[in-house]
Amino acid sequence: MSAGTAPAPARVHPPEDETFVIESPGRRAWRRLRRRPAAMASLAVVLVIVACALLAPWIAPYDPTAQSWSAVRQAPSAAYWLGTDEVGRDVLSRVIWGARASLAAGVVSVLIAMAAGVPLGLLAGYVGGWTDAVLSRLTDAMLAIPFLILAIALAAFLGPNLTNAMIAIGVTATPIFIRLTRGQVLAARSEEWVEAARAVGNPHWRIALRHVLPNVLPPILVQATLTIATAVIAEASLSFLGLGQQPPMPSWGSMLNSAQRFLAQAPWMAIFPGMAIFLTVLAFNVLGDGLRDALDPRSK
Amino acid sequence: MSEAPILSVEDLAVTFSGPDGRRTRAVDGVSFSVSPGRTLGIVGESGCGKSVTSLSVMGLLPKVGTAISGRILFEGRDLLRESERSLRDLRGDRLAMIFQEPMTSLNPSYTIGDQIVEAIVRHRAIGRREAAQRAVEMLERVRIPEPAARFHDYPHKLSGGMRQRVMIAMALACEPRLLIADEPTTALDVTIQAQILELMRALREETGTAIVLITHDLGVVAEVCDEVAVMYAGQVVERAPVEELFRFPQHPYTVGLMGSLPRFDRPRTRLAAIEGAVPDMSRPPEGCRFAARCPFRIPRCETMPELAPVGPDRSARCWRAPLEELAA
Numbered sequence: 153m154s155a156g157t158a159p160a161p162a163r164v165h166p167p168e169d170e171t172f173v174i175e176s177p178g179r180r181a182w183r184r185l186r187r188r189p190a191a192m193a194s195l196a197v198v199l200v201i202v203a204c205a206l207l208a209p210w211i212a213p214y215d216p217t218a219q220s221w222s223a224v225r226q227a228p229s230a231a232y233w234l235g236t237d238e239v240g241r242d243v244l245s246r247v248i249w250g251a252r253a254s255l256a257a258g259v260v261s262v263l264i265a266m267a268a269g270v271p272l273g274l275l276a277g278y279v280g281g282w283t284d285a286v287l288s289r290l291t292d293a294m295l296a297i298p299f300l301i302l303a304i305a306l307a308a309f310l311g312p313n314l315t316n317a318m319i320a321i322g323v324t325a326t327p328i329f330i331r332l333t334r335g336q337v338l339a340a341r342s343e344e345w346v347e348a349a350r351a352v353g354n355p356h357w358r359i360a361l362r363h364v365l366p367n368v369l370p371p372i373l374v375q376a377t378l379t380i381a382t383a384v385i386a387e388a389s390l391s392f393l394g395l396g397q398q399p400p401m402p403s404w405g406s407m408l409n410s411a412q413r414f415l416a417q418a419p420w421m422a423i424f425p426g427m428a429i430f431l432t433v434l435a436f437n438v439l440g441d442g443l444r445d446a447l448d449p450r451s452k
Numbered sequence: 453m454s455e456a457p458i459l460s461v462e463d464l465a466v467t468f469s470g471p472d473g474r475r476t477r478a479v480d481g482v483s484f485s486v487s488p489g490r491t492l493g494i495v496g497e498s499g500c501g502k503s504v505t506s507l508s509v510m511g512l513l514p515k516v517g518t519a520i521s522g523r524i525l526f527e528g529r530d531l532l533r534e535s536e537r538s539l540r541d542l543r544g545d546r547l548a549m550i551f552q553e554p555m556t557s558l559n560p561s562y563t564i565g566d567q568i569v570e571a572i573v574r575h576r577a578i579g580r581r582e583a584a585q586r587a588v589e590m591l592e593r594v595r596i597p598e599p600a601a602r603f604h605d606y607p608h609k610l611s612g613g614m615r616q617r618v619m620i621a622m623a624l625a626c627e628p629r630l631l632i633a634d635e636p637t638t639a640l641d642v643t644i645q646a647q648i649l650e651l652m653r654a655l656r657e658e659t660g661t662a663i664v665l666i667t668h669d670l671g672v673v674a675e676v677c678d679e680v681a682v683m684y685a686g687q688v689v690e691r692a693p694v695e696e697l698f699r700f701p702q703h704p705y706t707v708g709l710m711g712s713l714p715r716f717d718r719p720r721t722r723l724a725a726i727e728g729a730v731p732d733m734s735r736p737p738e739g740c741r742f743a744a745r746c747p748f749r750i751p752r753c754e755t756m757p758e759l760a761p762v763g764p765d766r767s768a769r770c771w772r773a774p775l776e777e778l779a780a
Contacts, residue, residue: 281516343556344553345557345560347512348551348622350543351510351512351544351549352543352544352548352570352571352622353575366562
């Protein structure tokens, strides 16, 4: 046998290396997230807002509902850092307490949307056929209606309070999660490990819940972060329209509502809750983008 | 064939109908059998129906748009008549399968130990702790170094060869009577290929498991198989013990396949390619399916030949077999 009598088989696979070790997906995502300053700054902002919401009774300098007729529409000062509103309530305290309504509305409504949307999307994507056709058409129909219009209609139908606003926003955001989950499941279920899981005798329900679901969670997590931002705006809009948080309890949206009549005389009444909304929404959006990049296996 | 076959497939036909009404006959009248402790190779190029054949034995073909006929007798039971529930109980227990792509056949979200334990607990009435011990034993049996430590590894930490070993460990965890290996070494590089084949051979000897090895690689067949079925365009065109097949191939397609195999013992020549392409299986030709590409074609090839005996233990689907007389 002389060398070169047969063409050497060309293989592109790397050589076997038993010691070749890669870090786990979660740790890798965290390392990549840490490398993104914008994402880390957003995470810090989110944590501050969460802290404000949780610690509101202890860190707010005044009772957010206490009126003071001697201090009506006062400009920011040493006593009232962010000024007071038309009945003399401290704007800073109300912004801090308002974080509770906004965050609760953002997080709870997204949890509602995920609790409904992820199972339905899993069902549509995994079962396919008629189930998928019906669910997908319903999803399309709901997505065809503008987000806020649907949320307003639902909130008006359910009655004006914060809980109903959360439900309305949650229901409105559900089709986003149905569609996303369905698409991810469709891609995952044609993977070979799904067939391998069937080849060891797993029933379909177990493959769907235990094998497919954990693998489609990362993009859903990213979408959830982004949807929290949308939900915060939706809550502010509903409260602005009087369909969310009811007076006297503060929410950023309802603060804007009462501020609009005094824009010229007391702009601080609008600026600070507006900034709170702006910062929260921006932080969740940038954090979501960062998470998406960190979890994307294709990006470096 | 000494013992009664563990699996015998009789006249299996699989037809897929597409959404546009196009019907594709992927497998057409395939019969073969394999006895305990033996290895049957099913060889053919991509699209010849070999993977569809193996998936129909496992009962893993999609239900919608698939028509299956014939009989698949496993331990005397016709799998095509069994309920999905009893098929699930068989799969992973008495009937196991390993796949072509070890890189994608393991769920990335769970440790390899978890995945083997899941397969064991599914079929055996034992606790997770005991199943975990069994899983570590299996990892050791497939020659994975430090099995107890590897048990906690996620698939991405393992190389392709190691992952295929894990797949084999998972498949053999419940001591199946039949293992279907669909191109188990195709995605691996050559040295690892040899190790995996050696491992499969050793495990077969230890356990007496029958193996159906699906491959397009005649080199792999020569190394591990006892018998071979050559498939072309959804049909078995030749069946023979492995030495016989390599010594005297009896179907022109097999001859063509051998011609495309590099040889060390002959002067260097261009590798022969088989002219033409596989027929469109939504409109298969009426006569012999290989006729259009066959150098030995005669007018009689316009009608379909049967898979007929051409010697002890072997048969070929060709009017002109045995072919030795042609060469003379």
